[in-house]
Amino acid sequence: MTDRFSREYAQSLDQQDELASFRSRFVVEDPGLIYLDGNSLGRLPKATVDLMRNVTEHQWGGRLIRSWNEGWIEAPARIGNKIGQLLGAQPGEITIADSTTVNLYKLALAALRAQPGRHKIITDDLNFPSDLYALQGICALLGPEYHVQVVSSPDGIHGPVDTLAAAIDDDTALVTLSHVVFKSAYTYDMAAITELAHCQGALLLWDLSHAAGSVDMNLGRAHTDLAIGCTYKYLNGGPGAPAFLYVRQDLQPLLTNPIQGWMGQANMFDFGLHYARAEGLSHFLTGTPPILSTLAIEPGIELLLEAGMAQLRKKSLQQTAYFIELYDRELASLGFSLNTPRDGDLRGSHISLGHPDAWRIDQALINDMQVLPDFRKPDNIRFGITPLYTSFEEIYEAVMCTKRVVEEQLHLHYSQENAKVT
Amino acid sequence: MTDRFSREYAQSLDQQDELASFRSRFVVEDPGLIYLDGNSLGRLPKATVDLMRNVTEHQWGGRLIRSWNEGWIEAPARIGNKIGQLLGAQPGEITIADSTTVNLYKLALAALRAQPGRHKIITDDLNFPSDLYALQGICALLGPEYHVQVVSSPDGIHGPVDTLAAAIDDDTALVTLSHVVFKSAYTYDMAAITELAHCQGALLLWDLSHAAGSVDMNLGRAHTDLAIGCTYKYLNGGPGAPAFLYVRQDLQPLLTNPIQGWMGQANMFDFGLHYARAEGLSHFLTGTPPILSTLAIEPGIELLLEAGMAQLRKKSLQQTAYFIELYDRELASLGFSLNTPRDGDLRGSHISLGHPDAWRIDQALINDMQVLPDFRKPDNIRFGITPLYTSFEEIYEAVMCTKRVVEEQLHLHYSQENAKVT
Numbered sequence: 001m002t003d004r005f006s007r008e009y010a011q012s013l014d015q016q017d018e019l020a021s022f023r024s025r026f027v028v029e030d031p032g033l034i035y036l037d038g039n040s041l042g043r044l045p046k047a048t049v050d051l052m053r054n055v056t057e058h059q060w061g062g063r064l065i066r067s068w069n070e071g072w073i074e075a076p077a078r079i080g081n082k083i084g085q086l087l088g089a090q091p092g093e094i095t096i097a098d099s100t101t102v103n104l105y106k107l108a109l110a111a112l113r114a115q116p117g118r119h120k121i122i123t124d125d126l127n128f129p130s131d132l133y134a135l136q137g138i139c140a141l142l143g144p145e146y147h148v149q150v151v152s153s154p155d156g157i158h159g160p161v162d163t164l165a166a167a168i169d170d171d172t173a174l175v176t177l178s179h180v181v182f183k184s185a186y187t188y189d190m191a192a193i194t195e196l197a198h199c200q201g202a203l204l205l206w207d208l209s210h211a212a213g214s215v216d217m218n219l220g221r222a223h224t225d226l227a228i229g230c231t232y233k234y235l236n237g238g239p240g241a242p243a244f245l246y247v248r249q250d251l252q253p254l255l256t257n258p259i260q261g262w263m264g265q266a267n268m269f270d271f272g273l274h275y276a277r278a279e280g281l282s283h284f285l286t287g288t289p290p291i292l293s294t295l296a297i298e299p300g301i302e303l304l305l306e307a308g309m310a311q312l313r314k315k316s317l318q319q320t321a322y323f324i325e326l327y328d329r330e331l332a333s334l335g336f337s338l339n340t341p342r343d344g345d346l347r348g349s350h351i352s353l354g355h356p357d358a359w360r361i362d363q364a365l366i367n368d369m370q371v372l373p374d375f376r377k378p379d380n381i382r383f384g385i386t387p388l389y390t391s392f393e394e395i396y397e398a399v400m401c402t403k404r405v406v407e408e409q410l411h412l413h414y415s416q417e418n419a420k421v422t
Numbered sequence: 423m424t425d426r427f428s429r430e431y432a433q434s435l436d437q438q439d440e441l442a443s444f445r446s447r448f449v450v451e452d453p454g455l456i457y458l459d460g461n462s463l464g465r466l467p468k469a470t471v472d473l474m475r476n477v478t479e480h481q482w483g484g485r486l487i488r489s490w491n492e493g494w495i496e497a498p499a500r501i502g503n504k505i506g507q508l509l510g511a512q513p514g515e516i517t518i519a520d521s522t523t524v525n526l527y528k529l530a531l532a533a534l535r536a537q538p539g540r541h542k543i544i545t546d547d548l549n550f551p552s553d554l555y556a557l558q559g560i561c562a563l564l565g566p567e568y569h570v571q572v573v574s575s576p577d578g579i580h581g582p583v584d585t586l587a588a589a590i591d592d593d594t595a596l597v598t599l600s601h602v603v604f605k606s607a608y609t610y611d612m613a614a615i616t617e618l619a620h621c622q623g624a625l626l627l628w629d630l631s632h633a634a635g636s637v638d639m640n641l642g643r644a645h646t647d648l649a650i651g652c653t654y655k656y657l658n659g660g661p662g663a664p665a666f667l668y669v670r671q672d673l674q675p676l677l678t679n680p681i682q683g684w685m686g687q688a689n690m691f692d693f694g695l696h697y698a699r700a701e702g703l704s705h706f707l708t709g710t711p712p713i714l715s716t717l718a719i720e721p722g723i724e725l726l727l728e729a730g731m732a733q734l735r736k737k738s739l740q741q742t743a744y745f746i747e748l749y750d751r752e753l754a755s756l757g758f759s760l761n762t763p764r765d766g767d768l769r770g771s772h773i774s775l776g777h778p779d780a781w782r783i784d785q786a787l788i789n790d791m792q793v794l795p796d797f798r799k800p801d802n803i804r805f806g807i808t809p810l811y812t813s814f815e816e817i818y819e820a821v822m823c824t825k826r827v828v829e830e831q832l833h834l835h836y837s838q839e840n841a842k843v844t
Contacts, residue, residue, distance in 0.1 A: 029484035037487045044483035052714070056474045060661055061466035062451035065459045065796065072661060099709025101683035102524060113563075125695055130684035130709065133697035137682035141535075141563075150695060230710070239482055239494060239713035260559035261523035262552035270799055273547055273572060275555040287521025287552065288652070291661035292474070293712030374487065377692055 005329055010396035013322070019307055019315050023389040026236075034371045034394045034401075039210060039350045039384030042236030047299035055295050072291050076242075077281070079294065082301045083235070083244050086309055087208070087227075088218030093246055095281050096231070096294055100209055100243040102259070103228040104176070105134045106284060107245060110255040111174045111203045111226065112142060118173035118202070124151045124160055126181035131207055135176065157184040157339050158346070165196050172202040179211035180348030183376055185320075185340045187215055187348050191222040198223065203251075209233060212244075213304050214349035214386075216313040225251055234349065234386060236300030241293050245284055252280055261286035303388060315387035316349040319395060323351045323383065326399040334406045339380060350384040352376070353402075360411035361402065368410050369401040427751055432818035435744070441729055441737050445811040448658075456793045456816045456823075461632060461772045461806030464658030469721035477717050494713050498664075499703070501716065504723045505657070505666050508731055509630070509649075510640030515668055517703050518653070518716055522631055522665040524681070525650040526598070527556045528706060529667060532677040533596045533625045533648065534564060540595035540624070546573045546582055548603035553629055557598065579606040579761050580768070587618050594624040601633035602770030605798055607742075607762045609637055609770050613644040620645065625673075631655060634666075635726050636771035636808075638735040647673055656771065656808060658722030663715050667706055674702055683708035725810060737809035738771040741817060745773045745805065748821040756828045761802060772806040774798070775824075782833035783824065790832050791823040 002009045014020055027044040035043065059067040080095035087094070097103060108121065121135050132150065139146040151163045159181065168175060175197040180187045190206065197204040205226040211217065213234030219227060227246035231237030247255060256277075262268045263285035266278045277283040304312065320340070327338055331353065339352035355361055362375040373383045383398060384390075405411050424431045436442055449466040457465065481489040502517035509516070519525060530543065543557050554572065561568040573585045581603065590597060597619040602609045612628065619626040627648040633639065635656030641649060649668035653659030669677060678699075684690045685707035688700045699705040726734065742762070749760055753775065761774035777783055784797040795805045805820060806812075827833050 027479065027483035029480070033486075035486060041482075041487045041490075043486065044478065049479055049483070052474065052478045056466065056660075056718075057449065057471055058451070060463075061449035061471070064455075064457055064465065065463045065794065067661065068463075098520065098524065099683070099711075101709035102520065102681055105681045105708075109563075128684075129687070129693045129695060132695055133682040133684060133687060134708075136697050137680055140678075141531075141680055232710075238478075239489065240710040240716070241714075242712055243709070256562075258559055258563055259524055259527045260555040261521070261527075262550075262555060265551070265555060271551045273551060273554055275558050286527075286556075287523035287665070288654070288662040289521075290664055290712045290715030292663075292718055293715040294662070296478075296714055372487065 005326065007393065007396055010392040013392035017315065017392070019311060019387060020391070022303060022307055023391065025303055026389050032370050034398050036371065036373045036383045036385070036390065036394070036398055038386030038390070039233050039382065040374055041232055041239055042234060042300060042386065043389055045236055045299045045303055047302070048238070048296055051299055052292070052296055055292060075291070075294050076285065076289050079298050079301065080244055082298065082305065083212065086301065086304055087212060088220050089246055090220060090249060092281055093249055094244050095285065096242050096244050096289065096297065097285050098243060100207070100228050100230045101130045101134050103243050103245040104131055104205070104207065105138065106257050106259055107205055107226045107228060107247065107255070108135060108174055108176060109138050109258045111205065112138065112146070114255050115173040118171050119145045119147065120172045121148045122151060122164065122167050122172055122175045123148060124153060124164065124177060126153050126159060126183065126186060127176070127178050128182050128207060128209065131176065131178070157186055158341060159186050159188050161193070164193070168197055168200045168202055170200055172200055174203050174205060176205040176207065178207040178209065179217070180215060182210055183339065183380055183382070184352050185210070185348035185350045187211070187346055190217055190224065194222050194224055210348055214316060216309045219246060224248065231297045235297065235304065237297035238293060241297050242290060247281060247284060252283070257284045257286070259286045263287060263289070307388060312387045316385055317344045319385045319387060319390060319392065320344070320347055320349060320351055322392060323385065323395050323399065326396065327353070330399050330403045334403065349386065350382050352380045352382050354379050355381065357411055360414040361405055363414040364405040364411040365401060369405060371398045371401045373398070427748065429815065429818055432814040435814035439737065439814070441733060441809060442813070444725060444729055445813065447725055448811050454792050456820050458793065458795045458805045458807070458812065458816070458820055460808030460812070461655050461804065462796055463654055463661055464656060464722060464808065465811055467658055467721045467725055469724070470660070470718055473721055474714070474718055477714060497713065497716050498707065498711050501720050501723065502666055504720065504727065505634065508723065508726055509634060510642050511668055512642060512671060514703055515671055516666050517707065518664050518666050518711065518719065519707050520665060522629070522650050522652045523552045523556050525665050525667040526553055526627070526629065527560065528679050528681055529627055529648045529650060529669065529677070530557060530596055530598060531560050531680045533627065534560065534568070536677050537595040540593050541568045542594045543570045544573060544586065544589050544594055544597045545570060546575060546586065546599060548575050548581060548605065548608060549598070549600050550604050550629060550631065553598065553600070579608055580763060581608050581610050583615070586615070590619055590622045590624055592622055594622055596625050596627060598627040598629065600629040600631065601639070602637060604632055605761065605802055605804070606774050607632070607770035607772045609633070609768050612639055612646065616644050616646055632770055636738060638731045641668060646670065653719045657719065657726065659719035660715060663719050664712060669703060669706060674705070679706045679708070681708045685709060685711070729810060734809045738807055739766045741807045741809060741812060741814065742766070742769055742771060742773055744814060745807065745817050745821065748818065749775070752821050752825045756825065771808065772804050774802045774804050776801050777803065779833055782836040783827055785836040786827040786833040787823060791827060793820050793823045795820070
């Protein structure tokens, strides 16, 4: 029987992997690079290469303005509906629009204005900071009676479920959390937390940026009210690709997009001088969408749909568990801490390792080892596992390279400085 | 001497045109197509084809996340500064961000909040409707004491300068207008109108969507406070390309972006939990920019800088005057009206013709004549003149085709229906 901690074992897992062939659907310019940052920027699908040549050179270059009537104007809704299939939303509940932060602003402000007697937004300190900034801006805008309550995680890893439950009260308009948090990959029980908010009459807005395409969810069954998320991580939509927003069907007429624009206008090409909101989700659109970046999202979603979220989640859990098993044996004694939950139900698809020398180790992995994770201040290295294209052998190799960096002190060649990181 | 109303004369004008060679810098997939809609979507620069292949296939596909540190993160400021060179702004006064409407929302709301004693926004009924929608949304948000006053053009063509002057008072926080208006191409005197607002202590925000790259301006010399604009018309930045925003240097610390996000955070990669605004213009950024659509903007700007705005404006005026001369002789008697100012100083770079059958004539031009202008309800055909690639012969041909459509009643084959138009 093969040693569970050998490269051969990793290779045997790859041979048994039913999703292994999907790797060949992505551009891999440098096969020697172990890319474990798909949780920041997903790889480029090969289908996107052909699509973007066509979009740029034929649709823009050749068809010019006519392309708006040949697929462009419907693209945000069409691609949104495909994301909806992935996340368990109904058609007409998800659209592509703006950036994640702008979408959070629109939906959170709408949620507060729809509940004038409630003044509190609750979130946690594991949420992505940009979300907190937007919420703080909203409260500053609405007046001093509004505030954001940031509930603290007990350990910087797990979500503060009990404290959240206690904090949600009848002054709470909105609870907003990252479904999978960006540092530790802790994953909230979507239905349970939504229910907590609903019990107090509050709305819940999920940030799905690290969850869409990484964990299996069903927005409908979880009775989710509102959600936003980015498309450039596990959805492989391209750098900074426009975000998506979700508004449950029955809530759509009750909420008002504060950033009114012509894409949300009924009969926009009538050019009426007074805003008359479009029906349904279109109301939550604002300006003209960036078409190159919008259309680039579609092939990545199609790959996920083809693979199936249940299968992807199963492989993701197997791969992150495998990483943790290797961590326990190879890294735990080298000053690392596991900053990601061991319980698979509470874990997204990346692994965070803490280390006092994390920044330098990250530098050595990138520059000396051809392993590309990412670094999050002050002391976290995140290893993103993207089951569409990450192999078990890459995970094995990444752990062994990390071990080698520390054992051979390769990271000491890097000065601990406040370098740029993404 | 050549007949001024002959094709040969048009050809002779092309031969004398010092900018004629710029046409070869654009993709022209169908040389038979007379494209007069560069005021809606500019043509594709050839340099953009190569750039987008590189950005997609190498920067995203190969360099992956590392590209953020290899040019992506600086792109909005870098490209903004190039637009600044074109518009007479200082470095650090223009950046690429979001959509035009989102930028209007950010800057107009910031302007109102900075002047709490003033409650009025003044605009005109020639402004682009999306701008009015955003302003109406802002007033609804701020409360019943706030309102938008929409001053009416005397004739639907010319800006209501006198009425504007009378309307601006000490309750006016903001005057916001399109510098070149989208239907008639009427062009305001930027410095004079700005001065009118300043005399009453109000701020002025210009929408430069139809002006950037079409008229020669100097934001600094006009003492402009705030501006926004799109990049996909005369700047040739690609379909729905992200917009730009301008905030004069001394106003930057006085205004607060209501949509706070991590791109506007000081030391964003510290991931602090409290918003601390970045210095300067960066504060007005919000979320992650769509990189494919953002980078595609740059080659078009470079072509304009190479040609020079003064030269482009000179050719544009010559071309629109030539169009009007042909109109007077060939079209005026066929039921058309000239809905664009005859005075060059008051005219941008497109010509609007009214006609009771405008929609059907537009359809016949597109489908039978290979001439592509655009239609604006209820009865306007807009012919966009883009001096970087529009030839005099194309203008001649477009006018003669329009004449032929009406004389031969080709438009009567099209039913007058409420078809989709862009």
